[in-house]
Amino acid sequence: MRALIVEDEILASEELNYLIQEHSHIEVVDRLEDGLDVLKFLQEQEVDVIFLDINIPSLDGMMLAHHIGKFATKPYIVFTTAYKEHAAEAFELEAFDYILKPYDEKRIAAMLHKLEMAFKRDTQMEQHVEDGPAPMEDGSAAHGELVRDTNSHTNRRINLLRNDNIIVTDTADIYYAEAQEKVTKVYTKNGEFTMPVSISDFHSRLPQDTFFRCHRSYVVNLSQIREIVPWFNNTYLLRLRDLEAEVPVSRGKVKEFRQLMRI
Secondary structure, eight states, X not given: OEEEEEXXXXXXXXXXXXXXXXXXXXXXXXXXXXXXXXXXXXHHOOOSEEEEESSOSSSOHHHHHHHHTTSSSXXXXXXXXXXXXXXXXXXXTTOSEEEESSXXXXXXXXXXXXXXXXXXXXXXXXXXXXXXXXXXXXXXXXXXXXXXXXXXXXXXXXXXEXXXXXXXXXXXXXXXXXXXXXXXXXXXXXXXXXXXXXXXXHHHTSOTTTEEEEETTEEEXXXXXXXXXXXXXXXXXXXXXXXXXXXXXXXXXXXXXXXXXXX
């Protein structure tokens, strides 16, 4: 796994480089200080992850991340900064993580482990797509095997915000989401999160074959439903695994829900 450190403070750059070497197998191929130099570098070389400070010369880290987000092949981005207030914007850019200075070694080590595991998983899935489903004896693909587009990380995981940290979460661990005024509450195996986006925006980032907009205020993970309870006006209440909460299915969504659940 190849990495680029973008940091204009020499001591911070050296410390991060040391921690990466100490706690991972990631190869730091270069360390740069200027945003424009980074763009020039990326025109000639590819890296798998960029450790990106926000306050850098010529082109700040957020603007640089916007440019990188348009690349056909996008590296992971880990923001490294002393400023807490950019965490929400980092979420919008689908950053892998958001690390605050001064660095905490345990926090860095945990992030690096999570990063290497994500890279390994994504590489395996990309290889699976390139190879295609295993052929059967007649040469056709195995019945029912679905190959997904692995260019979109939201097919497998999503970034959730908790305080000033970005928590990379498997979408399978999400139970449901609920619209509350201008934010969306997300309920997962690892607790609750409040996202500064509409429920429509949040739903668009999830795998569409698994997450169903069952109500204008709710999105549910179909694979987490344990019980479907008939409710008034021929609608339903959904009870989910491990939770006491009940999620409604609106009248306008009942027909589609029945088709999805084959009831």
